[in-house]
Amino acid sequence: MDLFDKKTKLAFLIHSNYLLLPVINRFGIKLGFRDKNIEDICLEKNIDLNFFLAIINAFQNHEYFPEKELRSFSSELIVDYLRKSHIDFKKISLPKIEQQLNNLVEKSHSDDLKIIQSFYAKYKEELIEHIQDEEENAFPYVLELQKVADKKTESLPAHLVGYSIQSFEKEHTNVDEKLFDLKNIVIKYLEPNYQNNDCNAFLFELFQFERDLTDHARIEDKILVPKVMAMEKEVKA
Amino acid sequence: MSTRVIIIHAADIISHGLSGIIKIKFNIDAITIKSTDNLANYTGIKAQKIIILVDANLDSKQVSIATKSFHNQNHLKIILIYAHKEQIPSNDQVDCCFSIDASTDKIVEVLNPYLSPNKNPASKKSSYGLTEREIDVVKLVAFGKTNKEIAEELFISIHTVISHRKNITEKLGIKSISGLTVFAILNNLIDAEAIDITELI
Known part of the structure; x- marks a missing residue:
């Protein structure tokens, strides 16, 4: 390509x-x-x-992933982009998925779909928790670490001293798995008593969101995390 | 999760024809009655959903009085069977309607959103290529049991449980525990009412 x-x-x-x-x-x-x-x-x-x-x-x-070039971007730039995508997820993507799902459930009177609705609710809860954790812990840590690396400040604030970037990316997989399962259950195991268009619209949203989320996670895992690990090595040496 | 269907129509040829279509396409045995007077005999029905298919020739007031006793306690839907387009009411007294001239396909299409086929657990069990043992494991996972608890309950080693779980995930394409719980409920392996959905899903 x-x-x-x-x-x-x-x-x-x-x-x-x-x-x-x-x-x-x-x-x-x-x-x-x-x-x-x-x-x-x-x-x-x-x-x-x-x-x-x-x-x-x-x-x-x-x-x-031209690693060398990607690592040269400042942490502020990367974190700012990631934060903006978090806002999009919360304000645009999730409400859109929810709207499609509610619409589907309302029109189809299917008990299966109500169970899927509960599953989605749980997924959303976990995703938002994960986003919150990044916003409140990981991102502030990255930005503070950058300051230390740039010699703008001498050391990390006390509450961030024991923190490391590896401790925060563990949860990705769990949340990703749930989204995959949600899609697959609808595709493979749904009883066929629903309205085609409504279900298609719901699935389209899920696919698009998954794509966006995967890209987001790749930027975190391939750009942010290696960059921060390099900074950690430098600062903590 | 049962659905009951009641057909109210004076003409046997129509009510029997319809109940035949409903039996074949949705595996549901419909109750057929000739007038709203007999409806009172069925108000005690225990079902999660009641679908009433009613002849448009019947007096709409009588229909709404007769069906009133079903309201509140059940998920009630009323579907009108009409002979002439003029009989379609302009208000929202009915949920949808179809003509007595409608083809089987058309009728199925109209009823589809309202009638989920009554599930037959015995016939579904063998599907999805899971073995009996794997189904046991799925059930226990769905109830929120740990691998250790599953091993104890089924008198097998933890390694065997892990290998079953790996196979289950591969066969079903479902990775998370709550995803497996959803699968188990959708396929009647466990009863949704027997578990706390908000906790386990």
Whole structure:
């Protein structure tokens, strides 16, 4: 798959993969691109060009991870992007999935779907807990550690001293598994007494969300965590 | 999770025809009665859902009085069978309707959202390629038991439990414990009412 570069037109970018829409929104980019290319828009919106290219290319192409370059991005930049995607998940993706699911349940009178609704509720609860944990513990730790690495401050605040980045990514798998199961139960084991369109709409949302979430997790696991581990080594040496 | 169907129609040819379609397509035995007067005999029915298919020729007031005793205690749906389009009421007294001229496919399509087939646990058990033993394990996992507890209950080693669980996940494509609980409920391996759903799912 071809990589996008700074001369790529934004219109071409979205024609190539419309799933990138929420990603560019997170950088404050809106539609109506005319003939602007990536370099133009980054200049206009004051966006770090290389970081933008890295994020969209990593989304588009799962093999794309130019580690050295990715590690050169500041922690603030990465954390800021991850925080924005958290907001999207909570404010846009989850309510949309919920709306589709409620709609499906209301119209189909199926007991199976009510059980699936409880399962979804549990999944959502766990995901939000996980997001909260990152927001309240992991991200502040990363930002403080960066300050120490940049010699802006001498040491970590007392409550973060014993913390390490490896302790926080363990939960990913559990939450991911549940989303996978949710999709698979609907696909493989649902009784066929539901409205096609409603169920399709619900599944489309789930697939799209999973894609977005996977990308988010890859940025955490492949960019943030290795970068922080390198900083930890340096600071704690 | 049972569903009961009552057909109220004066014409035997229609009520028997419909109950035949419902039996074949949804595996549900419908009750057929000729007028709303007889409906009172069935108010004691124990079911989670009651679907009443009613002749549009019957007086709609009488129908709503007769079906009133079913309200509140059950999930009640009323479906109208009409002969002429003019008989379709403009208000929301009925949940949906179909014509006596409707094809079997059309009738099934209309009823589909309301009628989940009554499940037959015995016939479902052997599906999904799980062995009897794996089904035992799924049930216990669904009840929230740990591998150790499962091993003790089934008189097998923990290693065997782990290997069963690995096979189950591979066969079903379900990884999480709550996912397995959902699977067990959907397939009548365990009764949803016997467990605390909010805790186990």
